[in-house]
Amino acid sequence: MSLKVQMVFGTRPEAIKMAPLARVLKHWPGGELFVCSTGQHREMLRLDASYARVQPDIVLVHGDTTTSFVAALAAFHRQIAIGHVEAGLRTGNLRAPWPEEANRTLTGVLADLHFAPTDKARDNLLREGRAPADIEVTGNTVIDALLWMRDHLRSSGWQPAADSPLAALAAEQRLVLITGHRRENFGQGFEQICQALAELAGRYPEVQFVYPVHLNPQVQGPVRGLLGGLANVHLVAPQDYPHFVWLMDRAYLILTDSGGVQEEAPALGKPLLVLREVTERPSVLEGGTVRLVGTDPARIVAQTARLLDDAEAYRAMNRVFSPYGDGHASEKIAQRLLRWAATAKTE
The missing domain is CATH 3.40.50.2000 (Glycogen Phosphorylase B;)
Structure with missing residues (x-):
């Protein structure tokens, strides 16, 4: 036909x-x-x-x-x-x-x-x-792409190129991956997120915070202004798909306001804190591996610290849950x- x-x-x-x-x-x-x-x-x-x-x-x-x-x-x-x-x-x-x-x-x-x-x-x-x-x-279909790429990277032993800033990340240290670009967080929202990240970076100097920074000036401004120069905060350019999947697979936990990452992180078994007040993907909340924390600095710090400090709380969220396929x-x-x-x- x-x-x-x-x-x-x-x-x-x-x-x-x-x-x-x-x-x-x-x-x-x-x-x-x-x-x-x-x-x-x-x-x-x-x-x-x-x-x-x-x-x-x-x-x-x-x-x-x-x-x-x-x-x-x-x-x-x-x-x-x-x-x-x-x-x-x-x-x-x-x-x-x-x-x-x-x-x-x-x-x-x-x-x-x-x-x-x-x-x-x-x-x-x-x-x-x-x-x-x-x-x-x-x-x-995002889960189709994600699982194919993850399996390809793992089976091939793929690593970031030597000249990539990701190559300098320490394998033995925990990595917190952050993404943020939503318009509703422009202005005060991003400032509050960055304030929380700066506090966390100071409290956990042994943790690597990796933030591929969106090119929008309304994201670049507060991120560079509040997080630039912090030794354990790695502000990198937006990553291509293999590098980003590698980062997600490598991450200890993830903070994001992205819609797609809300599906991807649970499918990889990564605890996820969503930097939004509402989500169009409520199914991800049912597995207990994803929490909405909004942009309030105190909530972001408290929930992230809980996962970094409490092994039992972390284990409860560190499991695969994939309602999206x-x-x-x-x-x-x-x-x-x-x-x-x-x-x-x-x-």
Whole structure:
């Protein structure tokens, strides 16, 4: 059966999460895959021309970026079917996180097929009126990518290059990995996070705090200003995927405001403190390996110190919990697309 699929994404995280699915779809008998990368902004206005040229049967978009919403809207106007990967994540507040909650909600309104990572995501879609037959619980493709990369790094004995700042990290010392870039934390939020990290660095000089710093000036400012010069705080450039997976796998615990890391860290068995007040991924909280701590310095310091000081508390969170899939989401999505195509071609 012939099926022409066009995949659209605009950011590096989207590309990473869609890569396992692209690898599966590329080997379809009778299927054609076309990939369109918008660079989030540069090519967005050319989407319509791309659809006109390719004439896809279905457009696949991912998650909650502005590219995903615009790509879905452009496909809708051309009456092209839309498949939404990582569908149904919700906080219930269109302004938190902003603009991601609006992007994924609006994309869900337009989509024909919804590939939900969890049962909770499916339930969100059902409450919004999506038809049960149009929803497939598949897990998340980010877990496919993560487990493949982790296994590759381990089996190959991969290590950071000699000129990488990560090569200087001491193997015998505990490592706390930090990431932060959410818009809702700009300003006071990031200042408070950095104040907490500075206090922790002073209290635990034997612990390595590694922070790949997002390039946004509103992140760089407080991070460099409050953490620069601290001996055991390593402020490094944003890392490519192999280096970042290596860091997560190496970490003793992780602090983040990232959505994707909320799925990745528990799948690796890493205790995770989330630097946000709400999460669109409530399933991660059920396993006891993830805690919301917000941006209050006292809470961040107390919860991090507990994990660094209390071996029993650490063991309780240091275990694998992966509600977002087993590494085979891409195959499940491909199978659902084949079933959809068989129906669509006969209508």
